[in-house]
Amino acid sequence: MTKFTSFIVLAEMRTGSNFLEANLNDLDGVHCFGELFNPAFIGYPKTQDILGISLQAREDDPLAMLDRIKAQDGLCGFRYFHDHDPRVLDRCLNDPHCAKIILTRNPLDSFVSWKLAQATGQWKLTNATHAKSTQIAFDTAAFEAHMRKLQDFQIKVLNTLQRAGQTAFYMGYDDLRDVEILNGLAAYLGVAARLSNLNRKLKKQNPEPLEARVANYDEMRVDLQALDRFDLDSTPHFEPRRGPAIPTYVAAAKSGLIHMPLRSGPEDAIAHWLAGIDGVALSELKTGFTQKTLRQWQQDHMPHRAFAVLRHPVARAHAAFCDRILLDGPGSFGQIRASLRKVHRLPIPAQAPDLTKTSNYDVATHRAAFLAFLQFLRNNLSAQTSIRVDPSWAGQFTLLQGFAQFMMPDAILREERLQDDLPALANQIGIAADEVLPDMAHPHEAWLTAIYDAHIEEAARAAYTRDYAVFGFENWG
Numbered sequence: 001m002t003k004f005t006s007f008i009v010l011a012e013m014r015t016g017s018n019f020l021e022a023n024l025n026d027l028d029g030v031h032c033f034g035e036l037f038n039p040a041f042i043g044y045p046k047t048q049d050i051l052g053i054s055l056q057a058r059e060d061d062p063l064a065m066l067d068r069i070k071a072q073d074g075l076c077g078f079r080y081f082h083d084h085d086p087r088v089l090d091r092c093l094n095d096p097h098c099a100k101i102i103l104t105r106n107p108l109d110s111f112v113s114w115k116l117a118q119a120t121g122q123w124k125l126t127n128a129t130h131a132k133s134t135q136i137a138f139d140t141a142a143f144e145a146h147m148r149k150l151q152d153f154q155i156k157v158l159n160t161l162q163r164a165g166q167t168a169f170y171m172g173y174d175d176l177r178d179v180e181i182l183n184g185l186a187a188y189l190g191v192a193a194r195l196s197n198l199n200r201k202l203k204k205q206n207p208e209p210l211e212a213r214v215a216n217y218d219e220m221r222v223d224l225q226a227l228d229r230f231d232l233d234s235t236p237h238f239e240p241r242r243g244p245a246i247p248t249y250v251a252a253a254k255s256g257l258i259h260m261p262l263r264s265g266p267e268d269a270i271a272h273w274l275a276g277i278d279g280v281a282l283s284e285l286k287t288g289f290t291q292k293t294l295r296q297w298q299q300d301h302m303p304h305r306a307f308a309v310l311r312h313p314v315a316r317a318h319a320a321f322c323d324r325i326l327l328d329g330p331g332s333f334g335q336i337r338a339s340l341r342k343v344h345r346l347p348i349p350a351q352a353p354d355l356t357k358t359s360n361y362d363v364a365t366h367r368a369a370f371l372a373f374l375q376f377l378r379n380n381l382s383a384q385t386s387i388r389v390d391p392s393w394a395g396q397f398t399l400l401q402g403f404a405q406f407m408m409p410d411a412i413l414r415e416e417r418l419q420d421d422l423p424a425l426a427n428q429i430g431i432a433a434d435e436v437l438p439d440m441a442h443p444h445e446a447w448l449t450a451i452y453d454a455h456i457e458e459a460a461r462a463a464y465t466r467d468y469a470v471f472g473f474e475n476w477g
Helices: 017-025 055-060 062-070 086-093 107-120 140-164 173-177 179-189 217-225 267-278 291-300 313-326 334-342 363-380 396-403 415-428 445-451 454-463 465-471
Strands: 006-010 030-032 075-080 098-104 169-172 257-259 305-310 411-414
Touching: 006 017, 006 062, 017 030, 017 075, 017 098, 017 173, 055 062, 062 075, 062 086, 075 086, 075 098, 086 098, 086 140, 098 140, 098 173, 098 179, 107 140, 140 217, 169 173, 169 179, 173 179, 257 267, 267 415, 305 396, 305 415, 313 334, 313 363, 313 445, 313 454, 363 445, 363 454, 396 465, 411 415, 454 465
Parallel strands: 006 075, 006 098, 030 075, 098 169, 257 305, 305 411
Antiparallel strands: none
């Protein structure tokens, strides 16, 4: 087992972390220094310094505080809540020599206890005769916000440990009253000491049932029934995560505008617009960026604006189908086309049709082929096919999430409003681009108009459920 040189208790207010700390400190060779990285104080509310490091010194160099903890005799650590100094969290989580203790409690109990402590000003109790009691009015919106913060933090901790190949010692609030579990924690920490009994200095606050602690208890019960605790209404999302796709970004030759393209959108039209605002040829636009060259471009173009453009899922899927699957061209996917015909039985012609002629490929044939492609997309985007999820038809929400790993677009525009929004965006950085507007017509739009109906719309919604929900797309056309 890894020899630990420090530990971190990952908990929240009113989860029993004070009681856990008291018992840890009763183990010979173990010391917990409280909320060492609370932004408001160091360790404890009235403490001036810990191990010779003041609050200001800790703020200036929090990692020095971690090093000081590790340098102590025995095994030392601290309690950490989701709103403590974030600069130390990744360092601790990724350090295999830092033991992780994760303490949780029923979030409703901890929330009510937290609100009661705020109302009474009593955060610790060592003498039951001094207990203060009151009732709180339960605020459903505040509880939901509280839950979201806790869940986001817990997911971050879990995923970081998973990626680092580490595990933690998990404890629930009720486990704190079991001396054998606390001694199991001592074994996990690798210390020889054991507890013979529990620390009795701290007393449980607010032992009354929830009915006695919450003034609007009946209202709370009704509100909580409406909470989707199991996330039943969530949209299933199985698309693979994507990177920021930096090499695909297209910047104006001179002006501080850069397009972060969502594939199968109006890329050509926007490229012509970017070239037009500077009066240059398309070949002079800048692309093929790396993180380093993109940062340099940002520094050289002040002010600048980055933007992405949403296209309706029906139109975007149709563009991907025509340009990548149905027709031959520099961006078409011949192997995927063959697999769609052979394995997925899509009614696609063996040879790319001439869309200017309808003798061998008419509207009915096109509708059947595109509808089958949409049905394939539903499976493909749900990770149920062996064919890759190409950016040409990946969900626009997923692509934007990938962009955000490096930078967020300043504006997410919509194709149907580009005539107004592109000039407005250019005007933000002092470019008068009112007269230079792209031709927004897609080369295959007439075919889509001819085949579009309720079945096409329904199939697109089934494939792109999340994009429709997130971006509020209405029916196409």
